[in-house]
Amino acid sequence: xxxxxxxxxxxxxxxxxxxxxxxxxxxxxxxxxxxxxxxxxxxxxxxxxxxxxxxxxxxxxxxxxxxxxxxxxxxxxxxxxxxxxxxxxxxxxxxxxxxxxxxxxxxxxxxxxxxxxxxxxxxxxxxxxxxxxxxxxxxxxxxxxxxxxxxxxxxxxxxxxxxxxxxxxxxxxxxxxxxxxxxxxxxxxxxxxxxxxxxxxxxxxxxxxxxxxxxxxxxxxxxxxxxxxxxxxxxxxxxxxxxxxxxxxxxxxxxxxxxxxxxxxxxxxxxxxxxxxxxxxxxxxxxxxxxxxxxxxxxxxxxxxxxxxxxxxxxxxxxxxxxxxxxxxxxxxxxxxxxxxxxxxxxxxxxxxxxxxxxxxxxxxxxxxxxxxxxxxxxxxxxxxxxx
Amino acid sequence: xxxxxxxxxxxxxxxxxxxxxxxxxxxxxxxxxxxxxxxxxxxxxxxxxxxxxxxxxxxxxxxxxxxxxxxxxxxxxxxxxxxxxxxxxxxxxxxxxxxxxxxxxxxxxxxxxxxxxxxxxxxxxxxxxxxxxxxxx
Numbered sequence: 387x388x389x390x391x392x393x394x395x396x397x398x399x400x401x402x403x404x405x406x407x408x409x410x411x412x413x414x415x416x417x418x419x420x421x422x423x424x425x426x427x428x429x430x431x432x433x434x435x436x437x438x439x440x441x442x443x444x445x446x447x448x449x450x451x452x453x454x455x456x457x458x459x460x461x462x463x464x465x466x467x468x469x470x471x472x473x474x475x476x477x478x479x480x481x482x483x484x485x486x487x488x489x490x491x492x493x494x495x496x497x498x499x500x501x502x503x504x505x506x507x508x509x510x511x512x513x514x515x516x517x518x519x520x521x522x523x524x525x526x527x528x529x530x531x532x533x534x535x536x537x538x539x540x541x542x543x544x545x546x547x548x549x550x551x552x553x554x555x556x557x558x559x560x561x562x563x564x565x566x567x568x569x570x571x572x573x574x575x576x577x578x579x580x581x582x583x584x585x586x587x588x589x590x591x592x593x594x595x596x597x598x599x600x601x602x603x604x605x606x607x608x609x610x611x612x613x614x615x616x617x618x619x620x621x622x623x624x625x626x627x628x629x630x631x632x633x634x635x636x637x638x639x640x641x642x643x644x645x646x647x648x649x650x651x652x653x654x655x656x657x658x659x660x661x662x663x664x665x666x667x668x669x670x671x672x673x674x675x676x677x678x679x680x681x682x683x684x685x686x687x688x689x690x691x692x693x694x695x696x697x698x699x700x701x702x703x704x705x706x707x708x709x710x711x712x713x714x715x716x717x718x719x720x721x722x723x724x725x726x727x728x729x730x731x732x733x734x735x736x737x738x739x740x741x742x743x744x745x746x747x748x749x750x751x752x753x754x755x756x757x758x759x760x761x762x763x764x765x766x767x768x769x770x771x772x773x774x
Numbered sequence: 775x776x777x778x779x780x781x782x783x784x785x786x787x788x789x790x791x792x793x794x795x796x797x798x799x800x801x802x803x804x805x806x807x808x809x810x811x812x813x814x815x816x817x818x819x820x821x822x823x824x825x826x827x828x829x830x831x832x833x834x835x836x837x838x839x840x841x842x843x844x845x846x847x848x849x850x851x852x853x854x855x856x857x858x859x860x861x862x863x864x865x866x867x868x869x870x871x872x873x874x875x876x877x878x879x880x881x882x883x884x885x886x887x888x889x890x891x892x893x894x895x896x897x898x899x900x901x902x903x904x905x906x907x908x909x910x911x
Contacts, residue, residue: 416911420828420886620885629829631863631884678831682864682880735859 406599408606415590417613422587422625429497429574432671433510433664434567436549437574445545446572447769449565452542454535455519457526463518463569466490469766472703473576478711482524487641489711494700497574500630500679504693504709505653509680510669511570513662516562533561544773563668578699579761583609586758601758608755611748616723620738627698627759632689635739636726637708639691647710650692654685702760716756720749798839807835810904814841815895817848817904828910829884831864836876840897848876849901850894853908855887886910 410418428438436442449455453462466480467473473493480486488504496502497511508514518524519532536546536554546554549568554561582601586609589597612618623629632650639646657663657680664677671677693709707713713722724744731737744752798816807820818837826832838846848868854861863884869877883889893904 413911420911620887623828623886629884631829678880679864679882682831682866682882684863684865686861686863688860733858735855736857738858 406601406603407595408603408610410590414610414613417619418587418609419591420624421619421627422584422591424580424584424587424625425577426498426625428577431497431511431570431574432673432676433669434512434570435670436564436567436571439549439571441545441549442568442571443575444572444769444772445542445549446568446570448542448545448772449569450572451769452535454539455525455527455532455565457522457528457531461525463515466518466524467493471705472700472763474704476705478706478714480524482518482521483526484523486523487647488709489706491696492700492704493573493576494578495626495697496576497570498626499628499697501632501653501694503653505647505649505651505656506632506694507653507656507660509657509664509677510662511573512563512566512668513660513664515566515569515573516662519562519566529558529562532565533558536561536565541772548773560668563662567670579763581699581761582758583755602754604751604754605758606755607748608751608753609758611744611752612755616742616752617738618723621695622698627701628695631695632692633695633738634688634692634731636722636730637693637710637712641710646691648690649709650689650694651685654683654689657683698756699759700761702757716753717749720744720752720756724749798837808906810893810906812902812904814897814900815839815846815902815904816841817893817895819893826883826908826910828886829882831880831882834878834881836878836893838874838876838895842897844897846874846895846897848878848893849896851878851881851891853881853883853889853891855885856890857888858885883908883910 431437436446450463450467453460453465455462461482466475466482467490468475475481475490478489480488480490491504499511500509502508502511502514503517508517519527520529533554535542537543543554546564546568550564554564582605586598586601586605589595589600612622619627621629621631621633634649639649641647660666662668664671664674664680669677674681701707702716705711707716707719713719723739724742726739726741728737728740731739798818806824807818809816809818811817816839818839819834822833822835834851836848836851838848840846848870851866851868852861862882864880864882866878866880869879871877887910889908889910891906891908893906895902895904
C-alpha cells in the first residue's frame with residue numbers, strides 16, 4: 387500500500403529531470419555533436435612504420451622512461467611529462483637544464499594532432515620527440531648516445547629487434563629516428579577518458595532527454611556560450627576541442643624585456659629547416675600523402691605571435707594556462723576572454739576574439755562547462771619488461 | 775558539408791538551355807559538384823574527398839570552359855573567410871591536366887563558418903575571377 391502511494395505521488399510531482407534541460411536548437415545540437423564522439427579510433431600514423439604496433443609501443447614506453455637518453459643520465463621524457471600529472475610537470479613553465487620559456491604541454495591525445503609544440507615546429511609526433519632529446523636546454527643527448535643504447539643494452543636491443551624486425555644497424559641518425567618513432571607509437575596511446583560532457587553530447591545527439599538532463603544546468607549554459615555567442619568553438623573545434631591550427635588570443639609574447647617568442651612564425655622556420663620533417667627521407671609513407679600540410683603550409687604576417695590552439699580535454703587539471711603559463715587558473719582564463727584588450731588583437735574583420743563582457747554567472751557557467759571536460763584517468767600499471 | 779544538389783540541378787537546366795555551353799563536360803566523375811559561370815566562363819568543380827571537413831586537407835577537381843570554346847586556363851585558386859578577413863594557412867597548388875581539367879591540392883578550411891573560394895581563370899588576354907561560397911559547420 388505504501389509503495390503504491392509513493393508511486394502515485396511520484397507521478398504527481400513535476401518531473402525534476404525536465405527542468406534540468408535547456409532548449410537546444412538543431413544548430414546547437416549539431417555544433418555540440420562535432421565535439422565527439424569520444425574516444426576517436428586509435429591512431430595510425432603512416433609516416434611511422436611502428437605506429438600502432440604492440441612491439442613499437444612497448445619499446446617506446448621504455449625509452450620514454452629511460453634517463454640514459456640524456457647527457458647527464460638523469461632526465462627522461464617522464465621527468466617533464468609525468469603520468470601522475472596528466473603527462474605534464476605541474477609547473478607554469480618547463481624546467482630542464484635551465485628555465486624554459488614555455489609551459490610543458492600535457493601529452494593526452496597528442497597522437498591526434500598534426501602540428502606539434504606551441505609553435506607547430508614539428509609536423510609529426512616522432513619529429514617532435516627528437517627535439518627534447520638533442521636540445522641542450524632539455525635532455526642534451528645526441529644520436530650517438532641513443533644509437534649506442536639500442537645496439538648494446540640487452541633489453542633495448544631486443545625490444546628494437548621485435549619492434550623493427552631487424553638488429554639495430556650502424557646509422558646513428560636512423561636509430562635516433564627509430565627510437566623517436568617507437569616513443570611516438572607509445573605517446574599516441576595516451577587517450578584521455580570519457581567525461582561528463584561526452585555522456586551529455588552522446589545523449590543530446592541521440593535525443594535521449596533523460597540522459598541529457600543529467601548534465602547540470604550550469605554546465606549546459608556554459609556549453610551554450612562556448613558554441614554560441616562566446617565563439618569559442620571556431621578555434622576549439624572538434625572532438626579534442628582544437629582545430630589543430632594557430633591563433634593569437636592576446637597573451638603577451640615578450641619573454642624578457644626586448645625578447646619575443648614569435649610563436650608560429652619561428653615554428654615554420656624551424657619546420658622548414660628540420661631534416662626530420664615529413665618532406666625528408668625519414669617519412670615512412672612512400673605515397674607522401676600525409677605530408678600535404680607540410681608541403682602547402684604558408685608563412686603569413688599574421689603568424690607572428692600565434693600559438694597552437696590547445697586541446698581543452700583534461701584542461702581543468704593543468705597547473706597553469708597558455709603557452710607561457712602566464713594565467714594561473716581556469717577562472718582567470720575565462721576572465722581573460724571576458725576582458726581581453728581589443729587593441730592588442732589587430733584584426734581587419736570581425737575579430738575572432740573580442741572582450742565578451744561576461745557576467746559573473748556566465749563566467750561561472752563557462753568554467754563549469756570546461757571542468758566537465760575533465761575525468762580521472764585509471765591508474766597506470768608499470769610497463770611489463772621488454773624481453774623477459 | 776553537403777553539396778547543393780538543387781543549385782546544381784538548376785545550373786544544369788540553365789546551361790543546357792544555352793547551346794554554347796553544350797561542349798563543356800560538367801561531370802567530374804561522381805555525377806555531382808558545383809558549377810559557377812559568368813558571361814564568358816563556366817567552371818565545374820568537385821571536392822576530393824567528397825566531404826569537406828574543418829581542418830582536413832582536400833583537393834578540388836576543376837573543369838574550365840569558355841563560352842566561345844577558346845581554351846581557358848585556371849590561374850589561381852584561393853579562399854578566405856570574408857567575415858574575419860583571414861586566408862587559409864595553406865597555399866594550394868594547381869596541376870593542369872588535359873582538356874581544361876585541373877587538380878588543385880592543399881586546401882584546408884581550418885575553421886567552421888563561411889569560406890569564399892576565388893577562382894581566377896584566363897583565356898588569352900582576358901582574365902576573370904569567379905567566386906563560390908562554402909558554409910562549413
